[in-house]
Amino acid sequence: GIQVEQSPPDLILQEGANSTLRCNFSDSVNNLQWFHQNPWGQLINLFYIPSGTKQNGRLSATTVATERYSLLYISSSQTTDSGVYFCAVNTNAGKSTFGDGTTLTVKP
């Protein structure tokens, strides 16, 4: 099956810093999503981005489907950005493969 690798596994930032999270995948995909899992375990949709670039406030994402990677950018990080960021890819609708996540800690 498709492999999804996320890097770095852990990231510690000072509040206000910028960061880039990466997701590599091993095969062509129909769908790619980024999620944030907050410290209470809730999974929150950030982006649906099978290709191209999208922005939502301080967050933006870029997927280069032909090169099989996606990047999540977080600018001016805040303590509320802490948690685990997951990349998930679909080859068939309803059937996602998740990476192991990047654990982000933002210190005040």
Place this chain on the structure above:
Amino acid sequence: NAGVTQTPKFQVLKTGQSMTLQCAQDMNHEYMSWYRQDPGMGLRLIHYSVGAGITDQGEVPNGYNVSRSTTEDFPLRLLSAAPSQTSVYFCASSSQETQYFGPGTRLLVL
């Protein structure tokens, strides 16, 4: 619009017991899925459904059964619980694009 709801939020079972985790969605989505999340890991797909009456296995289906008699509901059954099934279980529903997750069920099997 409640989105995706899951019950119970927390459950303790003894080895060998059976139980059903409930999942419901009110977004009229065709696709529904069950995942488990173990500590420090991403989510792994257990079973999924592309519509009422249609289900298929994911990456880790052993020990679990599902059925989809209606668009709204997608229950997950543990046939004979084992300590290896201690995990957090997430249900999701999706359109062609975006998956939406329920709040999760924490299951402890002793």
